[in-house]
Amino acid sequence: MRAVGxxxxxxxxxxxxxxxxxxxxxxxEEAMLIDSPYFxxxxxxxxxxxxxxxxxxxxxxxxHADYDHLLGRGAFPQLALGVGExxxxxxxxxxxxxxxxxxxxxxxxxxxxxxxxxxxxYQSLPVPGYVGLGDQELELHPAEGHTADGTAxxxxxxxxxxxxxxxxxxxxxMVHDLEAYRATLVRLAPxxxxxxxxxxxxxSPHDRDTALRLLDEDLDxxxxxxxxxxxxxxxxxxxxxxxxxxxxxx
Ligand SMILES: [Zn+2]
Numbered sequence: 001m002r003a004v005g006x007x008x009x010x011x012x013x014x015x016x017x018x019x020x021x022x023x024x025x026x027x028x029e030e031a032m033l034i035d036s037p038y039f040x041x042x043x044x045x046x047x048x049x050x051x052x053x054x055x056x057x058x059x060x061x062x063x064h065a066d067y068d069h070l071l072g073r074g075a076f077p078q079l080a081l082g083v084g085e086x087x088x089x090x091x092x093x094x095x096x097x098x099x100x101x102x103x104x105x106x107x108x109x110x111x112x113x114x115x116x117x118x119x120x121x122y123q124s125l126p127v128p129g130y131v132g133l134g135d136q137e138l139e140l141h142p143a144e145g146h147t148a149d150g151t152a153x154x155x156x157x158x159x160x161x162x163x164x165x166x167x168x169x170x171x172x173x174m175v176h177d178l179e180a181y182r183a184t185l186v187r188l189a190p191x192x193x194x195x196x197x198x199x200x201x202x203x204s205p206h207d208r209d210t211a212l213r214l215l216d217e218d219l220d221x222x223x224x225x226x227x228x229x230x231x232x233x234x235x236x237x238x239x240x241x242x243x244x245x246x247x248x249x250x
Pocket of ligand 1 (some may be wrong): 066068069165201202
């Protein structure tokens with residue numbers, strides 16, 4: 001797990017698993033954590049790591065309902081998890097799926113976890129919409145296409161944009177719905193233009209120019225569904241590509 005300051009009031013912590021990111025954002029004394037690391041030891045260490053950096057987390061948010069982004073309560077069990085309304089709908093519509101996803105991944109990688117995924121009574125937030133943090137507001141923008149749900153979170157005052165599973169430098173688009181995915185990329189473009197740092201769900205935080213390049217590459221990919229973006233042509237990414245073709249009936 002590694003932590004990188006991307007702004008005086010924002011830290012991105014990256015898990016050893018799939019380079020899954022979580023982002024702590026602070027306004028005055030109030031701090032929020034978006035998404036989560038994966039491994040139990042990372043979740044155990046996270047509160048102290050963030051406290052040392054001056055982030056006393058008082059709220060949790062998840063960008064979408066895939067289990068690897070829902071583990072914040074593993075680090076902060078006393079807090080409720082906030083999710084965009086589409087994510088709340090998805091969680092309600094497929095009870096137990098996130099829990100099973102985590103169980104299966106843990107089994108595959110021989111990970112021991114003291115307790116199963118507990119979502120508690122998550123709080124549903126309107127998207128598009130806003131969620132308050134101190135005397136600021138985080139913007140919530142719809143971001144479907146990777147999954148049926150998805151929310152991009154923009155701390156505009158800090159220039160930090162957390163997009164969930166889009167604009168990754170390590171993963172090609174995992175596409176659930178091609179038109180929705182494309183529309184999300186188009187919707188993200190002006191947000192990226194207005195951002196200083198773009199945090200993908202997996203991979204490295206990017207500066208604006210890098211994020212715009214990835215956005216172009218990902219648009220090219222979803223338009224043709226043929227050539228993998230340069231620099232992401234690994235065996236695993238070719239498997240994801242094949243799964244995309246299968247899922248989309250190509
Ligand atoms: Zn993910």
